[in-house]
Amino acid sequence: MKTYFRLLSFARPIEKFAIPYVICTILGVIFTTLNLALLAPLLMTLFKSGTAGTELIKEPKSWFDVADYLNYFAQQANLTYGPYGALQLVCAVIVGSVFLGNIFRYFSQRIMENLRIHTLLNLRKTVFNNVMNLQVGYFSNQRKGDIIAKIASDVGVVQFSVTGTLQVVFKEPLQLLAYVFMLFSISFKLTIFAVLVIPVSAFLISKIVKRLKEQAKQAQEMFGLMISYLDEALTGIKIIKSFNATQAIKSKFDSENVRYSDLGRKMARRQQLGGPVSESLGVLMVTSIVLYGGSLILDKQSDLSVALFISYIGIFSQVMRPAKAITESFSTIHAGIAAGERVLDLIDEKPTITDSPNAVAITSFNEAIRLENLSFTYSERTVLKNINLTIPKGKTIALVGPSGGGKSTLMDLIPRFIEAEKGKVTIDNVDVKDITMESLWSMIGVVNQESMLFNDSIFNNIAFGMPNATQQEVENAAKIANAHDFILQTDEGYESNIGDRGMKLSGGQKQRICIARAVLKNPPIMLLDEATSALDTESEKLVQEALNNLMKNRTSLVIAHRLSTIQNADLIVVLEDGQIIETGNHMQLMASHGLYKKLIDMQQFTEV
Structure with missing residues (x-):
């Protein structure tokens, strides 16, 4: 009863x-x-x-x-x-x-x-x-x-x-x-x-x-x-x-x-x-x-x-x-x-990740994101071990390494999609656990490997989460994402329905719509999880150009599958078995003849 x-x-x-x-x-x-x-x-x-x-x-x-x-x-x-x-x-x-x-x-x-x-x-x-x-x-x-x-x-x-x-x-x-x-x-x-x-x-x-x-x-x-x-x-x-x-x-x-x-x-x-x-x-x-x-x-x-x-x-x-x-x-x-x-x-069922009682809202990002002594375990398997990393404002940091090394897990810790057992993530020296999640998410834009779109018009997908966006703002975002031209070629332009999960669009087109969505949000921090890995060469070029436009004047954390796309990153972090084993820019890592060079050589051999 x-x-x-x-x-x-x-x-x-x-x-x-x-x-x-x-x-x-x-x-x-x-x-x-x-x-x-x-x-x-x-x-x-x-x-x-x-x-x-x-x-x-x-x-x-x-x-x-x-x-x-x-x-x-x-x-x-x-x-x-x-x-x-x-x-x-x-x-x-x-x-x-x-x-x-x-x-x-x-x-x-x-x-x-x-x-x-x-x-x-x-x-x-x-x-x-x-x-x-x-x-x-x-x-x-x-x-x-x-x-x-x-x-x-x-x-x-x-x-x-x-x-x-x-x-x-x-x-x-x-x-x-x-x-x-x-x-x-x-x-x-x-x-x-x-x-x-x-x-x-x-x-x-x-x-x-x-x-x-x-x-x-x-x-x-x-x-x-x-x-x-x-x-x-x-x-x-x-x-x-x-x-x-x-x-x-x-x-x-x-x-x-x-x-x-x-x-x-x-x-x-x-x-x-x-x-x-x-x-x-x-x-x-x-x-x-x-x-x-x-x-x-x-x-x-x-x-x-x-x-x-x-x-x-x-x-x-x-x-x-x-x-x-x-x-x-x-x-x-x-x-x-x-x-x-x-x-x-x-x-x-109660959420295990919630705002703390004294959580504060942040409205700007001024210094750096810091990951301090982070460890994460999933199903009794340690995915990350004692990670320490600083992501300064305005810099592009790339995460590379073999599959299962903990790259996506590390990225998910920043917006608190998951929470580490040990260590902490700070933004401008404030622990993300002490920041309201709504204000934290407002600072972050995400573009994933899998393009997540809704069964709606192109306009509404780009303006997702931004209900007051104007037609001009949406079009400007699409132009930055190299999407404007192909959108105009669809039957109804920006009002064209893209089907369930964007099935009416190609992989490159879907990804550029996702990038346009992130551009319109205009967050100071960008998280890009292998955004070009599933694309053909021509689409990759267009999407990469759109990503470069997106990352201008922003702090970006990028997971790269094709290492040629991140050679201009300010810092490349190599992860293996949940640990950082190498850091540096492209030239430094190539000179050290470590895992990064090995991965580069393997990809070049495969492409040949």
Whole structure:
């Protein structure tokens, strides 16, 4: 129940919906119950009860005798307006009662739908906001598809189960109590006999839905796994086809799909068994009441009239409807709580990298970035060991070395995408842990090896994060990035859509759009992670020229795959096995005949 109430808290302010819902539901229940209770006076009027030769009904003395009150008023109408006039009046009252009952039921459902949408809005917003606040490293250990499933699918299951169950929990017990109240007002003895059978139904239904929560949780996890497979398949479609792995991927997805479907069938069998069982028990109970009550009337052991007995049967036949809805809601709430636990796990996930309580905002970069005695371990493997490096303002520092040497890790420490176990990173002698991350990121521009673009227009991709950028500013940034000419050649220029992840553009074009985005941001510090490694020679030349334009008058940290692109760097840092083994400019490192020269010679040999 703790999970349920936590999920319900996302409906706040719930009183905005609860008060009108309660009022509409109570009035709807009253008129719905009255519709069935009016059967007795209708039958009595048709059979001309209360006319000459028929024993007159005395006005009841207790408010509890609702059925007797209705019969009394029907009899008075019969005496006052005659049989046909009384029939007209009773029919008019029934029509009015049905109309009002439906009106209030409509408004209660409308209010509940507003509550459902309001809850969904708050829940999905909270989940997404928390995911976006998590540190970058969190996503390295998670399946993207599972996160998507939690935000999209699980939240949807939660909204229907929580608000739907809330509706059932309030309305159906109230309706059930109203029916039972009317049954007691008609015949106390018959109703005592009837209610003894209801616990048997509840016990059987509880046995049926007992394992649904566990199965529902498994189903949500399997669905998340399927979304992960789907995401991987769509992202890597070219690789899948080029390696003739289409059938293997199909089999992998199909296997998980079969498992998910089998579990869905098991859950459906349990959920669908509840309805037939409750209906069968309902018919059995109604039959028992007819036999028992009929025997009392035939043996003249009861003062029930035929009209009242038929009305009693009509009301009792409806008792199982709210009882059925209540029992079926157990299966829904189990599925909802299982999905809710997964959603709340994501909400409860706290970022491990946050602003310190005394963090300050920086607005400028004046001296240098310093890495002091930095060490970083990932999965028990030491990636960086006691790194000391100074990056002066306005200088270009290049990181080179074999793959796995720790270059990208070192770069990620500066914007606090990850955090070192030992040592510190300072900007102008201020530890980055004592700088607000928002102001830190405003000082830094990033261009990665993988061009990250959005399914939007070229203009919006360049102006990403800069919502107030003008057309002229965007065009100027594109010109610096050598992108303006090819943009004008697209169908709609700057308003051209570039497709999912920029699929409509070439690798060089995508990279130049990313560079234009960084140019427009105009940060004092640039982090370039192998921005030209995946490009052909012609594209590399254009992109490198754009990068040179980008790095002018800026402090730049560059990871280079093609060493020819960083020979003009102010300082080249050679990393191997997480340690700095060489530093110097190109000429100095070539003269030292160390690892850097070896790498240069290897690349020149490969190119030849």
